[in-house]
Amino acid sequence: MTTTAFDDHERSRWAGRATAYDTSFAALCAHPAPSLLDAAAIGAGVRVLDAGTGSGTVAGLACARGATVVAVDAEPSMVALARRRVPSADGVCLAALPHLPFSAGSFDAAVSNFVLNHVGDPLATVNELGRVVRPAGRIAVTIWPYPAPRAQGLWLDVFDAAGVERSTAPPGLDADRDFPRTPEGLAGLLDAAGLTDVRCGTISWVHRTDPEVWWSGPANGISRPGLVMETQPPEMIARIRAAYDELTAAYRDTDGLLALPTAALLASASVP
Template sequence: MATSFDEHERSMWAGKATAFERSVGDLCAYPTDQLLDAADVGNGCRVLDVGTGTGTVAARAVGRGAAVVAVDAEPSMLDVVRRRVPEAEVRQAVLPDLPFSDGCFDAAVSNFVINHVGDPAATIAALRRVVRRGGRIAVTIWPYPQPPAQSLWRQVFDAAGAQRPTEMLALPEDKDFARTEDGLSGLLREAGLDDVRCAVVSWVHRVDPEDWWSGPANGIGMAGFMMRSQSPSVIARIRREYDRAIAVHLDGDGLLALPAAALLASGTV
């Protein structure tokens, strides 16, 4: 059942496929191979890619010889996946309601999706339901404390005096979990998964400064929601603070070099 948090997330991502690809698509793509390795996705594996976005994980799984079913709640994302990964079966689905029978997949993967649902535990339980006994589930989330790739925006908004909109939603305490190795591992164990493993994946994300700015400027994620709630004068201040903050992260070819990290957890059904 969709919660108010889910509805809030759906509205934020509506029609955002192109903006997502330009701004954070490459950032989210980085742990794809580790994610598929953790779920034992290979030739002949029937895998469900939940929250496929623009299909990066689905495409990589197809390249490994897997039979892929890719689902997402956002139609603009699915349009991209149908063009990009014609070999995949592409369907719309809103977590935690997955329109599949019990145990019909060998594996399920979810790349940076658990942090966007109103009931993370119910989502993991839904993945467990559709994966066969002995199959693997692997998920990624953004950690807390945030690395510079994410925390940069909080610093910029604070320096610009941006006000947090009152309608921003957070998970209820009874649905939330710690964005740490222990917190994510616990979420998987509580869903009944065995052989749970969790590790930090770290890298340096290199991106054009204008592409990085384009994410919040086009309403991507919570930073985008923050940006769009500000007045034009505050947005101008945010841009000035952004230009000041990124100076220390620019490398010799003018790209940003931002330390990034993800939590990658997996378990056996």
């Protein structure tokens, strides 16, 4: 199996972090899940692959619709959590995109929620999703757009206000494997994979969350802000926390929860 430096970095970043993700950013990622399933026409009797299931949110919702669900993830702690979370799934197993242990045409549909942001070869990943879905079956994917929505971009303001020097940059995608994180760019990726009836749009919402929950994700190493946080000495963490409290105050509702504007791109297509 061939992986890129980006893939290796992603594997290391998520290793053992299923619980930290589930108790912090999983609720954010869950919001587009019903729309993702709608775009893939997931209903009773549909055999669907949830590729990159994480803590099992999408798989659980698909099971609730009466679908026959198989879920995979590259991180063992996620697989273990998803198995407990979604006991009605037909199977939850370890697999790393773009290599899936299924025969061609095994599924009626495949969905992948915020996974293309975390693979070193997005086109190969979409091609693999297309391989395991039968002709005329559906594929639906979500990604975070660029520029980052306010909910995610706020962390950069926090680090700047605290005076953090972000000298450690994670590996990026090879230039010939990257694509614009825009509706046109994501639609173009699905077009390049030879899929048909490609549709792509933006889902916007306000993510409401407890300030401590939003803090806990990066504080426990989740996402790129987590990479920044874990390299800081205690005195800088204190400065980051002070800046966080100050800058998030403008987004606190009267009930004390944060109301953070955010958005995702949702694309879907048919397998020819």
